[in-house]
Amino acid sequence: MINDFYQSLCFKLKLFLDVILTNKKMKKIVFALVATSLLMTTVTQAQEEIKNNDFKRWQVRLRGIAVVPNESANIGIIGGDVAISNAFVPELDFTYFFTKNFAAELILGTAKHDVNTVGSDISAIGGPTSFDVDLGSVMLLPPTLTAQYHFFPLKEKKFKPYVGAGINYTLFYNVKEGDVVKDVEYDNAIGFAAQIGFDVMFDDTFFVNFDVKRLFLKTDVSVNATNLAEGLIIPAQVEINPWIIGLGFGMKF
Structure with a gap:
């Protein structure tokens, strides 16, 4: 039963990724979200570094x-x-x-x-x-x-x-x-x-x-x-x- 569950989950994830990667608009949205997340992480780290060296x-x-x-x-x-x-x-x-x-x-x-x-x-x-x-x-x-x-x-x-x-x-x-x-x-x-x-x-x-x-x-x-x-x-x-x-x-x- 557990194997059936994982196989079903993997199949659904594959379908989801196929839809995203074949849809240009969805691909841009995903890339934008990933880029925004990375940028926010970088900014947060930079702010923390500035805070630690702000003296x-x-x-x-x-x-x-x-x-x-x-x-x-x-x-x-x-x-x-x-x-x-x-x-x-x-x-x-x-x-x-x-x-x-x-x-x-x-x-x-x-x-x-x-x-x-x-x-x-x-x-x-x-x-x-x-x-x-x-x-x-x-x-x-x-x-x-x-x-x-x-x-x-x-x-x-x-x-x-x-x-x-x-x-x-x-x-x-x-x-x-x-x-x-x-x-x-x-x-x-x-x-x-x-x-x-x-x-x-x-x-x-x-x-x-x-x-x-x-x-x-x-x-x-x-x-x-x-x-x-x-x-x-x-x-x-x-x-x-x-x-x-x-x-x-x-x-x-």
């Missing part, structure tokens, strides 16, 4: 940042610790969105810091057993690249938090050794970075931003104090590990 991929921010070192040091020969001053400077950063959620950020900024030892023993050269040695100042240029995940990508959301992690390469330059020692050298260094922050949108283009980063940064330092004692070179390993706290405005494009 501005670039944004730029101008922030004021506080660079707050969380310093410590292992100082040879004279011992003691290190103190590094805070700095307040402008900073520029660029962000590119690969998707609505995933992005990469590059920050550019430079800061000047005053440096001195704390509680060093310089009795071997006729000084006190606890003395703060002025090591002058140094400029830091720490370009930092982070991969970010942005929450709430919908345009309707004004508050857009994000988290990120990446890598930092710090250049030490324009070293001023001060009036006590002859010279100070800092090794450029690579470190890791972590961040958290949020944007508050004014509209689809402009926004205000708050951002906190932590750089895990360590450098080797060599202090040339041969002006104080013959052959006196003081090595040190310094962990700077600064917090970078920023507030500013941004624009998407």
